[in-house]
Amino acid sequence: MPKIRVLPDILASQVAAGEVVERPASVVKELVENSIDAGAGEIRVEIERGGSARIRVIDDGCGMSKEDALLSLERHATSKLRTSADLAAISTLGFRGEAVPSIASVSRFRLVTRERDSVAGTEVLVDGGRLREVKEAGCAPGTSIEAGSLFFNMPARRKFMRAESTESAHVEHQLRLHALAAPNVRFRFEKDGREVFDLPPVARALDRVRHLLGPESASELIELPVTRGNGVSIDGFVLPAIHARKGRRHQCVFLNGRPVEDSVISRALAEGFRGAVAEGMHPAAWLWIDLEPHLVDVNVHPAKREVRFHRPLDIRDAILEAVTTALRPKPSAAIFDAPAVAVSGAPTSRPTYTPPPRQTVSPRVWTPPAAVQVPLPEAALIPPRVPEETTPPVPVSKAPPFRQLGLLHQRFVLMESEDGLVLFDPRAGRERIFYEKLLSGREEGVESQGLLVPELIELEPRDHELLVREREALAAAGVELESFGGNTVQVRGLPACLGITDSRAFVDLLIDELLHESTPGSRFAFERVARLLARRQAAGVPVRMIETTALLDSLFDCELPYCAPDGRPTLTEFSIRELERRFGLEKGP
Structure with missing residues (x-):
């Protein structure tokens, strides 16, 4: 030894x-x-x-x-x-x-x-x-x-x-x-x-936030009321729920002047936005927390990024109170429909408007003109020789023989299979179809539609570096952008197949998709962007029963028909045996 x-x-x-x-x-x-x-x-x-x-x-x-x-x-x-x-x-x-x-x-x-x-x-x-x-x-x-x-x-x-x-x-x-x-x-x-x-140097933290955030987003800041109690003081700002993102990169928390990361604070912020932010999304926030030093241990992480609170519930309650108070809708002045009053104080009658009576108009019916008898030569009376028609082969569907039953909440298609009940998610199916179509046309690239006026977007340093690094893969997916100096990018074109109207929101979603992938590097960048485009393309398409058969045929022409690009199932089956077990109808041995 x-x-x-x-x-x-x-x-x-x-x-x-x-x-x-x-x-x-x-x-x-x-x-x-x-x-x-x-x-x-x-x-x-x-x-x-x-x-x-x-x-x-x-x-x-x-x-x-x-x-x-x-x-x-x-x-x-x-x-x-x-x-x-x-x-x-x-x-x-x-x-x-x-x-x-x-x-x-x-x-x-x-x-x-x-x-x-x-x-x-x-x-x-x-x-x-x-x-x-x-x-x-x-x-x-x-x-x-x-x-x-x-x-x-x-x-x-x-x-x-x-x-x-x-x-x-x-x-x-x-x-x-x-x-x-x-x-x-x-x-x-x-x-x-x-x-x-x-x-x-500035006297107010708000001025520093505005300087770093930019005028567009800074105009939407919601100030939190100063909340004090139990040795805790909370101050800060949040952005509306529409700016929520997948990660916590837009949450800046400062405890006694120290930048920190803590799950208690993040959960309290998410709870304050409950009902306004989707599951898995995190609101953008800037919080300054002053706490008595003996109530927190800042010596639990080698780089001092994480802390441990002695009374975490006090922190949670203070943040939750500040956020819910700031987001609470302001009471508006009530508007009363009072009768008009004359100068003498007696109510006067208002002139009433009586719409004119509707005139019933009988709809016009188009009648085709009478056929005109035109004498034809004898040669024209002989029917022409029709060549033998060769009917094209009918493509055989690879989809299993499902029998469609109906729609569930205008979202899922209920079908009967040989073994039980099948739930089909048409949106997930469309994502898989569109995703594999993008991958098959990767060499040609996705058609890009140029913006009439290129949009300038100010980003955080790490987000800007990521987009610039992946710009070749983005260009192959139809997103044309370039650096415009500093942390600003210029968006010149977006995928024509999506019909995007809000380029800023689309770029924010794109950044979230790229940042929260487990596999970094430009080698997989196109697949990540293709997943986002497929999700965006399928999101706005309504679910119709009449389209289910054709959609299933296209889905089962894909290499992986049973899952969406992000791994979600496209079809889920409940066997008869499982249904019987759920209803207590299992047969004894």
Whole structure:
């Protein structure tokens, strides 16, 4: 059995970095949190090649002395905690003392800092966890940390990094979250020498949300009433139910200034929209929750994304009360049909309108003219020789011999089979037929109908990166779009077979479909888009009994007739034996 040894400090830091530093966005998150804790009024973030080449975070916070700068590179060194009692009431963002040494152990690290009252600052250089140089430096008050060549000494971790555009999108998303969490701080972001955004400090969180959301969606924001009680304070905004999406990407929750993810909060939001949002959809929301520090444990996740509440029901009730109050329809002034009153106060009679009597008009009947007798020559009286007709072979249906019984709630077709009762979902059947038709014509592509006026749509960074990455597969499916600068895309054409009128809603559905597939990558992108198009094409078609036979014939010409593209069944059979068992009519042995 191998002997137990104590890990070297550098290796221990690299192991810790596996939990703290997942990708460049993790580095930005940890450093920005330290800058906010340092009281920064302005934070500037610069990245190159998605953060893999260089990440630089500059702030104008309190800065550090030389001794503190060196201590910040030691593991478990922090200024946020003193005793174990402090761990039960954490009010800062960074408190573990692992972020800076972990980042320094997997990058070429440079730290420049100066306190406001100091004449000179301090510069510290570290290569892969090894201290290389410490010297005085001239710099502005605050701290500047640069991490270059991320994971240069850990090639196994470096090869798992995504494309530069993907990593840049995650960095920008993380910065937007912190900008919403701290609206009183100015945030500047530069990517490959180009400024992406410059968010000035604002007094109200609403102004920051409007800036990041865009004017179109910001005009629909519904403000939640401030709700307080049991040590909890809830404030924020939601969008109408029509903006609900499959995932929780449009839910931004900030607990005591910290971006968090929690199922209690998500369920409370969904419950507040109950009846207005379909099952599996999640409303868009921005929530700021202030909670007494001893009522929450923020130390349950290595990256501090998840938290644990001591009284989760209090959080749920506060969110539910705020959401239901905001969505409650406002009482409108009652309109009374009072009689008209003359100047003297006596009621006057209103002139009544009497419609003129209808005139009954007998319908016209078209009568064909009398046939005209035209003398024909004798040759014309001889019937022409009719060639022998060859009747085309009648195609044999592959569908089982079902006997149609009727419609159930204008939604399902009831049929009788040789073994029992069959329920047929025509919409699921149409999806399968249309889906396989799209796959068979994949090489030619789906016909696209150009928009008269191309529509510009502002997206989130990760959504924009996804659409741009998959634009070739989207073009094959009839969706023509291109990047228009920043996080804006220009939609130039949509599938002609769908008759889409709201391109924005269609693109939102498309993003949801692409984001919530378990198999990423452009190889399967066309199949994902084809599923969405098939669902959209089948959604608006009414169910008619007269079309069932032809629909079944087309369905059983498909390769997989028994399931829709997303796996839902197209037909469900209840055997006679199962029905007898349900009604207690089973025969004894």
